[in-house]
Amino acid sequence: MQNFTFHNPTRIIFGEGQIAALDAHVPPDARVLITFGGGSIKSNGVLVQVQAALGDRAWHVFGGIEPNPTYETLMEAVALAREKNIDFLLAVGGGSVIDGTKFIAAALRFDGEPWDILAKQVEVCDAMPFGTVLTLPATGSEMNNGGVISHRAKGDKLPFRSDATYPVFSVLDPVTTYSLPPRQIANGVVDAFVHIVEQYLTYPVDARVQDRFAEGLLITLTEVGPQALAEPHNYAVRANLMWTATLALNGLIGAGVPQDWATHMLGHEITALHGLDHAQTLAIVLPAMLSARRESKRAKLLQYAERVWNITEGSEDERVSAAITATRVFFERMSVGTRLRDYQIGGQSISTLIAKLGEHGMTALGEHGDVTLDVSRQVYQLAV
Amino acid sequence: MQNFTFHNPTRIIFGEGQIAALDAHVPPDARVLITFGGGSIKSNGVLVQVQAALGDRAWHVFGGIEPNPTYETLMEAVALAREKNIDFLLAVGGGSVIDGTKFIAAALRFDGEPWDILAKQVEVCDAMPFGTVLTLPATGSEMNNGGVISHRAKGDKLPFRSDATYPVFSVLDPVTTYSLPPRQIANGVVDAFVHIVEQYLTYPVDARVQDRFAEGLLITLTEVGPQALAEPHNYAVRANLMWTATLALNGLIGAGVPQDWATHMLGHEITALHGLDHAQTLAIVLPAMLSARRESKRAKLLQYAERVWNITEGSEDERVSAAITATRVFFERMSVGTRLRDYQIGGQSISTLIAKLGEHGMTALGEHGDVTLDVSRQVYQLAV
Structure with missing residues (x-):
């Protein structure tokens, strides 16, 4: 066996009906930005469950994160989060939404041009806390600290990872996957x-x-x-x-x-x-x-x-x-x-x-x- | 599958020679109490490695934690930690030393009589941060949040657990087990x-x-x-x-x-x-x-x-x-x-x-x- 370090602080909340547990895991006074992709979470009832669980918390939504999430789109989310004084992110979707939200979380606390996180592999030392509601079993992004982000204009697709970008928690409700193609x-x-x-x-x-x-x-x-x-x-x-x-x-x-x-x-x-x-x-x-x-x-x-x-x-x-x-x-x-x-x-x-x-x-x-x-x-x- | 929550924030640092990595994981300005059991860590060279890795940090030692760690002994360690203004605990040993150190960590931040943590199962909301250097593979205490403590006078042996009593890190160097009986x-x-x-x-x-x-x-x-x-x-x-x-x-x-x-x-x-x-x-x-x-x-x-x-x-x-x-x-x-x-x-x-x-x-x-x-x-x- 080779020497190794293993550390994974993400809390997994697993099972049918567990979206309701968001109320116990999102800080009570959080101002939340819900991030998502193409909008299937609207038609399959997941978004409604998420919003119900958030109760009286202030929340905003940012949809349209692409299958290969782009810097351009994610920086729009960064601007919205700043405008709305967001202090907690909640990714609702699959690996692309979660990868993208990791980048948003890092960019919000990054001193400088966030693209450097990818292009120059500048270390991410801090990130806004975020949780996830997983709707697509595939990438594992819900319990790791990495993401892959594309730059539409430059045509680049680059990875990053940081100890600061583990989800605080991830809700895994298998029922959310029933409607997947x-x-x-x-x-x-x-x-x-x-x-x-x-x-x-x-x-x-x-x-x-x-x-x-x-x-x-x-x-x-x-x-x-x-x-x-x-x-x-x-x-x-x-x-x-x-x-x-x-x-x-x-x-x-x-x-x-x-x-x-x-x-x-x-x-x-x-x-x-x-x-x-x-x-x-x-x-x-x-x-x-x-x-x-x-x-x-x-x-x-x-x-x-x-x-x-x-x-x-x-x-x-x-x-x-x-x-x-x-x-x-x-x-x-x-x-x-x-x-x-x-x-x-x-x-x-x-x-x-x-x-x-x-x-x-x-x-x-x-x-x-x-x-x-x-x-x-x-x-x-x-x-x- | 039943619904569940899984969360384990302990960092594992695994392999030969990894005791030296303590220097990277114990806070640089920490005042450390090294806790241990019967003293085998003195004869097998582990204590020397630990102390070398701590470098210029202030450290004290507390030995004599028993195979079934007792409240009476552990409260002596609590008193010593207070006297020496300790702010980080380092358990060096097997499950008993680690269990005992979890209790010391909890007792140091507990408002009231620490025995109530066991006898009345009063919730532990805070604990002094601690790491471990495992020398005996057996109990798993190095990567969980529970402990079992005995009261010599009362003849009780009782468990406790808390989200606050996960080790911050555990060093697992298999070489430390070579000299075990x-x-x-x-x-x-x-x-x-x-x-x-x-x-x-x-x-x-x-x-x-x-x-x-x-x-x-x-x-x-x-x-x-x-x-x-x-x-x-x-x-x-x-x-x-x-x-x-x-x-x-x-x-x-x-x-x-x-x-x-x-x-x-x-x-x-x-x-x-x-x-x-x-x-x-x-x-x-x-x-x-x-x-x-x-x-x-x-x-x-x-x-x-x-x-x-x-x-x-x-x-x-x-x-x-x-x-x-x-x-x-x-x-x-x-x-x-x-x-x-x-x-x-x-x-x-x-x-x-x-x-x-x-x-x-x-x-x-x-x-x-x-x-x-x-x-x-x-x-x-x-x-x-």
């Missing part, structure tokens, strides 16, 4: 699955608990993912999915182990160039990435084959191949295509994708830093 | 194992992640427990044991599931009457408790049999029996006796133990509240 559920399952894989499928460091926790989360996703599509109102299924997606990226399973994240980097370029959903790009890249790197990942691929997919027959090579195939089949069972051609993208895009990776400095990715542009090219080719 | 390692393994079982072996509520995390921790203990006895200086083994014991009782696996704790209650009475180690009493009571309640725990016992012990052959009854036997064999492999007679205690103690349980109001224990005194008597009889 199947595509968003499917994407969420794939996203969470690949988050886990990026922290697990590297090389062994005898971190037995982290491995078993990761495997437990992966197995749970293979069970509840298809069920979540088939039975949208099955509470137990949605509850297991929601808690699994949160634990997939809250720091726990990644503590003390090597991490990869090359699949995410290659996927980002596909989104940037072709506009695919984040999870779609992960479903395309991961099977190809595992195939390209099957030698350096052999030991963990064999463990993954046995413990997650119950593959114990055949030679080592056969078991590794079977595990990669099982991964692909699972994504396709979730109705997420796993090849570029499933999205009408051909091999002619690859040189552009590689050039962009190079521009962004992504020339030594992965847990060994050996995913060069040549390896990435091979991965994209395997993904055609 | 085998009996303490064995006790720690059994203690952690039973902590997990109390939160897992109840009845199914379709909490898949909690179940798989619990099973992952149990399997890890079955692997590393015997290894920890056989190879005291095996870093990987001690690291896995240490992290497992912490995660066994930090609130995570118990969130959203029913809990039992009847084994602990019956064990406490054996310690009180006969002075056995806490873990010894758990090893005695658990197999008997599972036997006595095999019908109400049937579904989870079958799951436990299959997933933890790989028992898949035979009738349901045979598999349940085999799992209970495997549990007993594991404890005995750890050199912890699993019957009262292993400690020269006969059946004639049982009426006294039952009377004490009755005196303490322990008449409806377990996840269903159906462990009456009659059931407890049956358990003790099965444990002879």
Whole structure:
């Protein structure tokens, strides 16, 4: 096991009806800005529940945070929060709304140009306190301190993280997910699955608990993912999915182990160039990435084959191949295509994708830093 | 899954050499009281490392906190902390030292007679901040907010917990455990194992992640427990044991599931009457408790049999029996006796133990509240 620090102060308030608990967790005299995205929280009744729970508190709303939240939009929220003397933010939505709200919280207490938080990675030492009401199980943003923000004008998409940007609390009510479109559920399952894989499928460091926790989360996703599509109102299924997606990226399973994240980097370029959903790009890249790197990942691929997919027959090579195939089949069972051609993208895009990776400095990715542009090219080719 | 709240703000600083990190986590101007137990931290070099890491900070020491920490001793530490204008506590030791330090921290900020925190369960709203350096993997106190304190004069042993008594940080350096006597390692393994079982072996509520995390921790203990006895200086083994014991009782696996704790209650009475180690009493009571309640725990016992012990052959009854036997064999492999007679205690103690349980109001224990005194008597009889 590698040395690590683990710290996660976010309070999780989990279960049906728990939106009402906001009253106990938002400061009684708070002036609240409710942030949200496209407005589904208005039609599915979540916003009404939130406003009822806030009672007599002063609140304002800021909607329209995009799927890839932009600096431009978020700075409008910063201006509104200042105008209304807001002192508490409440993100109601999925990962984009929560990521965006983390940036709003940081920008409100930042001395200088907030874009520098992203462009220059200036440290965020303070942020306005905020809570979240999660409505989409996927990114884990509800229990971590990171966010990814885009700049519309500059065309950049950059991450930040800070100890100051953990949510104070997150309300996870699985019922809020009943009305999600199947595509968003499917994407969420794939996203969470690949988050886990990026922290697990590297090389062994005898971190037995982290491995078993990761495997437990992966197995749970293979069970509840298809069920979540088939039975949208099955509470137990949605509850297991929601808690699994949160634990997939809250720091726990990644503590003390090597991490990869090359699949995410290659996927980002596909989104940037072709506009695919984040999870779609992960479903395309991961099977190809595992195939390209099957030698350096052999030991963990064999463990993954046995413990997650119950593959114990055949030679080592056969078991590794079977595990990669099982991964692909699972994504396709979730109705997420796993090849570029499933999205009408051909091999002619690859040189552009590689050039962009190079521009962004992504020339030594992965847990060994050996995913060069040549390896990435091979991965994209395997993904055609 | 049941509704739950999960919140754990303790920062874990894990790994070899991490005691030096105290310098980064104890406030630079702190006046520190180092609390410890019998003095092994002097002979094994841990105290020297702690003091070196504190650098120029003012520090004092308070040793002699007992295995079952007493109010009387802890109030001496409170007086010393007041005399020396201490503003930060640093517990260096195992669960007893950490439990005791939680009480010192609470008592220092408590308005009134601190014993009321235990006797009257008066809420603790504030406590002096404290960190820990863990030297004994067992109780999980390093990452939770509870403690158990004894009153020597009154003969009471009572629990308390508060959101104010989470350690700010805990340093977990597996090397500090190398010099522990085998009996303490064995006790720690059994203690952690039973902590997990109390939160897992109840009845199914379709909490898949909690179940798989619990099973992952149990399997890890079955692997590393015997290894920890056989190879005291095996870093990987001690690291896995240490992290497992912490995660066994930090609130995570118990969130959203029913809990039992009847084994602990019956064990406490054996310690009180006969002075056995806490873990010894758990090893005695658990197999008997599972036997006595095999019908109400049937579904989870079958799951436990299959997933933890790989028992898949035979009738349901045979598999349940085999799992209970495997549990007993594991404890005995750890050199912890699993019957009262292993400690020269006969059946004639049982009426006294039952009377004490009755005196303490322990008449409806377990996840269903159906462990009456009659059931407890049956358990003790099965444990002879």
